[in-house]
Amino acid sequence: MFSFTNIKDYQENLHQGKVLCETAVRYYLDRITENNQLNAFVEVFGSECIERAKQLDNKRANGVQLGKLYGVVVAIKDVICFEGHKITAASAILGDFQSLFNATAVQSLLDEDAIIIGNCNCDEFAMGSTNENTIYGRVKNALDESKVPGGSSGGSAVAVQAGMCMVSLGSDTGGSVRQPADFCGIVGLKPSYGTVSRHGLIAYASSFDQIGIFSKNVEDAALVLEIISGKDKADSTVRQVDSKRFQIDGNGKPYRIAYLQNALEHPSLDMEIRDSINSLTEKLNADGHWVGPVAFDLIDYIVPAYYILTTAEASSNLSRYDGIRYGKRHTGDGAGLREFYKKTRSKGFGKEVKRRIMLGTFVLSEGYYDAYFTKAQQVRQLLAERSREIFKDFDAIILPTVPSTAMDAGDMKDPIAIYLADIYTVFANLTGLPAISLPLFKHPNGMPFGVQVVTKKYDEATLLNISAMLMDLYKK
Numbered sequence: 001m002f003s004f005t006n007i008k009d010y011q012e013n014l015h016q017g018k019v020l021c022e023t024a025v026r027y028y029l030d031r032i033t034e035n036n037q038l039n040a041f042v043e044v045f046g047s048e049c050i051e052r053a054k055q056l057d058n059k060r061a062n063g064v065q066l067g068k069l070y071g072v073v074v075a076i077k078d079v080i081c082f083e084g085h086k087i088t089a090a091s092a093i094l095g096d097f098q099s100l101f102n103a104t105a106v107q108s109l110l111d112e113d114a115i116i117i118g119n120c121n122c123d124e125f126a127m128g129s130t131n132e133n134t135i136y137g138r139v140k141n142a143l144d145e146s147k148v149p150g151g152s153s154g155g156s157a158v159a160v161q162a163g164m165c166m167v168s169l170g171s172d173t174g175g176s177v178r179q180p181a182d183f184c185g186i187v188g189l190k191p192s193y194g195t196v197s198r199h200g201l202i203a204y205a206s207s208f209d210q211i212g213i214f215s216k217n218v219e220d221a222a223l224v225l226e227i228i229s230g231k232d233k234a235d236s237t238v239r240q241v242d243s244k245r246f247q248i249d250g251n252g253k254p255y256r257i258a259y260l261q262n263a264l265e266h267p268s269l270d271m272e273i274r275d276s277i278n279s280l281t282e283k284l285n286a287d288g289h290w291v292g293p294v295a296f297d298l299i300d301y302i303v304p305a306y307y308i309l310t311t312a313e314a315s316s317n318l319s320r321y322d323g324i325r326y327g328k329r330h331t332g333d334g335a336g337l338r339e340f341y342k343k344t345r346s347k348g349f350g351k352e353v354k355r356r357i358m359l360g361t362f363v364l365s366e367g368y369y370d371a372y373f374t375k376a377q378q379v380r381q382l383l384a385e386r387s388r389e390i391f392k393d394f395d396a397i398i399l400p401t402v403p404s405t406a407m408d409a410g411d412m413k414d415p416i417a418i419y420l421a422d423i424y425t426v427f428a429n430l431t432g433l434p435a436i437s438l439p440l441f442k443h444p445n446g447m448p449f450g451v452q453v454v455t456k457k458y459d460e461a462t463l464l465n466i467s468a469m470l471m472d473l474y475k476k
């Protein structure tokens with residue numbers, strides 16, 4: 001019987017011939033079938049995967065040099081291009097659109113001999129927090145199917161949570177990797193803005209979007225990050241450096257860690273979550289680290305700034321889905337071009353996406369631009385300055401990931417209430433900092449929740465080392 005603990009052990013078994021890639025792929029395909037009701041996948045690339053697994057097994061048998069992700073079974077979110085495969089962003093407007101090329105991250109996975117098993121359900125155009133805004137029907141949390149898995153990368157999270165793949169890719173514009181990781185009890189990593197190429201990622205808000213990783217442990221996330229990060233001619237916002245090592249060295253070094261007082265005192269935070277983060281700070285102090293409070297009075301400006309800036313970018317990014325350049329057409333009855341656009345976009349986009357396009361168009365409109373967009377940019381600037389100051393004295397910041405545990409499906413009807421629950425995740429996107437959610441806790445209500453760690457821009461190495469240390473601390 002196949003079982004998976006981490007990529008390193010799995011690959012050792014492959015190299016020793018104790019297991020075959022084909023066995024692993026067949027195992028995951030069975031798990032996907034068994035868990036069909038969770039609705040995590042949009043499409044599964046069954047026979048294609050088995051074929052690829054066989055080729056990789058042959059490669060090994062013939063002594064051919066193998067890639068670093070040899071045999072690793074990966075799922076990807078339905079916003080990441082995989083050539084020749086359907087990509088819809090869970091939206092009717094893309095119809096049966098197929099990717100014309102591979103996203104750079106996908107190409108890097110394939111170059112290192114990973115196996116892509118399928119693409120995953122998500123909120124439409126990555127807008128949402130519950131994975132209920134999707135043409136494919138809601139994704140269910142495997143720990144309690146009446147609960148949401150989080151969003152927008154809910155399918156990718158559940159694919160890892162329920163053991164339907166080894167690791168998966170999502171995208172994180174405002175928390176869409178960290179928040180579902182928190183709700184599902186797994187690791188969710190959002191790299192710094194500019195660490196991973198966005199080429200081939202369907203754009204929501206281009207100055208925030210980043211591809212992220214779901215895994216069951218920190219080491220696997222570090223390995224996948226090493227592969228998918230790095231220079232790319234196709235994305236000028238990627239950091240142009242050659243070295244991209246994210247080694248976890250288990251150095252046992254004491255860290256200086258800040259917690260944001262205003263975040264922990266926020267009225268929206270569940271008391272149990274607050275108490276757990278407080279006990280974590282005590283544990284860290286007792287373990288020889290230095291943990292201290294910092295004031296962060298910008299907290300209540302974060303969510304409004306995020307929603308103004310991201311909807312503005314979305315209104316521009318999504319203008320390309322007009323039924324001519326992209327998108328499924330809905331022709332009117334010869335009423336002209338304007339009518340054609342109106343019909344195509346009215347029918348093609350879901351309610352939440354339309355809400356954001358309209359909000360974004362409004363905040364960019366003449367007369368309102370300075371009051372909203374410019375003000376929000378100023379907040380973004382202040383956040384960047386404040387975080388730079390914090391990192392003069394500290395190696396990392398710890399925060400809750402989400403103010404509550406996973407909600408009941410159908411519960412979140414008020415969009416403003418949903419937006420406000422992004423309070424702890426959007427900070428890292430507004431500032432471009434790397435952040436991770438680690439599954440350390442269980443609530444008395446039975447659901448898991450995580451702690452979020454944030455470090456300096458491009459300092460994923462420290463982020464991952466602190467993460468490994470924290471995971472160990474809770475194993476003890």
Ligand code: GLN
Pocket residue numbers: 126127128129151152171172173174175176177204310422
């Ligand atoms: N909840 C956030 C939103 O709806 C998350 C989006 C994301 O990270 N893609 O905007």
